[in-house]
Amino acid sequence: MRRTQKTPHRAAGEETALAAAWRASAPGLAAVVVFGAAVNLLKFALPLYLLQVLDRIPASRSVETLALLTLMALAALSAGAALDIVRRRMLTHWGYWIERRFGPELVARGLGGGASARRPDLDAALSDLARIRAFVTRSLAAWLDVAWVPVFLLGVALVHPWLGGLALAACLALVALAVVQDAVSVEPRRASGAAGRDAGALLAVADRHRESIGALGMSPALAERWSNAAAGRLAERERLDRDRALFRGLMRALGQAMRLGMIGLGMWLFLRGELTLGGVFAARVMAGFGFSVVEGAARSSRALGAARRGHAAVRAALAVPPAPAPDLHPGTDRAALRVEDVTHRHPGQRRDLFRRLSLRVAPGEMLLISGEGGMGKTTLAHLIVGIESPRHGRVFLGDTDVAILGPEDRARLIGYLPQHVELFAGSVRENIAGMERGSLVDVTDAARLAGVHDLILGMPEGYDTPLSPETFDRLSGSQRKRIAIARAFHGAPRLVLLDEPWANLDAPSRKIVEAGLRHLKAAGAIVVVTQSYRSGSLHRLADTHLILDADGFGFAPPARAERPARGALRRVK
Known part of the structure; x- marks a missing residue:
């Protein structure tokens, strides 16, 4: 039966992030309204001044009265101008407070979580938030004055x-x-x-x-x-x-x-x-x-319309509080990886990539997934680490569904190398430590396992060398790959998945990474590696070998996986 994700709902009496922000902003907004009333009432000083000066002063010819009325009008207009400046500065502060308050939360929801997380469209959400901020800082005062x-x-x-x-x-x-x-x-x-x-x-x-x-x-x-x-x-x-x-x-x-x-x-x-x-x-x-x-x-009518649409979109994105990270079952960090009865295909496809796939990888063992391009290796990798959900079946680490792991547990338990390597703006140390400062001991241990420690020491500032889109091209594909492998090894995760790790790696680098995989296996980690072409060294490391092809999937002992006999594979079409 296909597993469905239930949409979380706000509990009775539970306050949304947007409602909490409105409550926190209420005193300041009340002050803005009061100041706006004072600003507009003080504008009447000018027409009243004209009535008195043009109707009474010519008859009375009193210079003292004229001077007094002029001073009173100037004082009223100056007070109104000062209050208007204060009001607009308050609205500017509030607009930027809104963006600072909700920007990180939208980014966290857009980037974080596994397959079960409800993720808003990040670019659209941040654009909506910017439109709200722009309206508040530039146009809200004008619309408040419409009253x-x-x-x-x-x-x-x-x-x-x-x-x-x-x-x-x-x-x-x-x-x-x-x-x-x-x-x-x-x-x-x-x-x-x-x-x-x-x-x-x-x-x-x-x-x-x-x-x-x-x-x-x-x-x-x-x-x-x-x-x-x-x-x-x-x-x-x-x-x-x-x-x-x-x-x-x-x-x-x-x-x-x-x-x-x-x-x-x-x-x-x-x-x-x-x-x-x-x-x-x-x-x-x-x-x-x-x-x-x-x-x-x-x-500013267009700005009002954009802000209203942005508010509705942000409210929808923040309407449901993020689900708390589930409590892990005891022994999850020492448990086996279980793929249970998984069937999956991409939307719009008629053929399943794999059907009713089940396997178990114990701690200290390695699963090797082989197959030509388009057979579903990367998709299966996504299912195993929980960034996609299968159409049918489930993937467990112990008794915990990997799709519902929270960010903290995911960072601690899973190390992942994607097929297309990405580095981020920050230091080398931060890139290896998952964009956190990280313990230098853990970072250097991971770099040694990936064979990139000496390379990093040769950089201008060592592990503190800054990386940016302008400097990425100075690193070769192999160097970028090994830094990303070090990120997957960082912190000795319990499940390490490397998607096509041999791409862009030369023979000496592969031997170093192989030694790192042996070290992780000996430490009790579960290792999963995908490959498009046959590697004898990976075959010898693997305890289970899964082969994906157009006929389905099959298992073969690593020693026989180089050219498995057709009868040696159990296939599912």
Whole structure:
């Protein structure tokens, strides 16, 4: 029966990471709202100042009153500006706090865990988090101020209803322009993004294979392909920029028309005796405040939409707390590896790579997996270390399913060399110790077993020599492979799996690694090695030999595995 993974659910009363962050942020957000209210209320100092100065000072001709009103208005506006700076700095701090708070957790969930872990799309999750941070730091203040637009328009209407109607109509027209702009830019943005991803993917692949491209003279053809993809992106971006210039010009024209209309209509009402001169300019200023807030929100409407989608995606990724690492059954670190009734094929394939495969490898024994390319050696390796789950059956280390091992237990129990070796930016020591500082004794022991100790000592800073994408090419394929093998040997793991370890290794290096494998077997480790071609030395080391081919799989004693008789293999089709 096919094993299914149950999706974990949040327990009753259990707080999600996002809910905890909202709770921790509540006092600061309350302060931001209070400061925003103060900032917008203090803006009314200017229209009130205009009412008093234009309506009362000409009649009273009091210089003292004029000076006092001016000082009071300046104090109010200065206080509002200071509070606005504090509010925006608080939002900036909160935005970066969000990214620092959830970035590591998203990376840990995206990279960690075995086959049973629920892993979000890491690039997409981090992009969503960056969009949230960008909105909070740049645009959230403008959207918080939108709540005060009706207050500004109400102030205009109290001066005169006709002026209030004109200001409201201008704001509604501005919203309509923003909606139309967003609608007409959807398709160009989608096409531009797709073309940009295609061009970026082409460059990323080309950069990884620069040597082959140069040797084969492929650069003109690839440059033309990139140019085609980039041309499509540039065409769509040009269309977007033209539309943006058009709508921004229309918005500016609308704002100027509204301000001109407020003055013109206000003066007409003044001439009719329905409005004072101070009221004309006070209404004009309040209408300008409301229009400016709507304009700022309209220009950041895309940022709001991206932040809302990002929040939904991050909330989904963090909705369920990570499952706690299971308690290991007693004796797991001394138990055998068991593959029980495993059947597997990749999605979209009709033929099983292997069907009802069962085997047992005791501590101190070695399993050798042989087969030509495409027969499933690497896939079986993934199943054994728990980074994939079989369609049917299970893989155990003792009584523990390897697919549910937590990161700490996995790092302690399993050493793994992937078929395609990767080094990471950091020191040589950190690369061997799994990107931790690690005990120098354990690191040097692993390096000696992999035959790379002397090479590392010859580097400029020894084990502290920094590695980076710029310096990786200075190491040969054999040197990179041996550093990665040392990583698999580090800490004397109980299960060591090497996927195609002989690739890029010369004969002396192979002999050193063979000696390391013998040492690990003698120490009680379970060793699993895959190979595409026959190696007599690995055959002699192996206690069990599994052969994968188009007919299924079969077992043969190592001494007879070089050319096994057909009758000597038990095959499953």
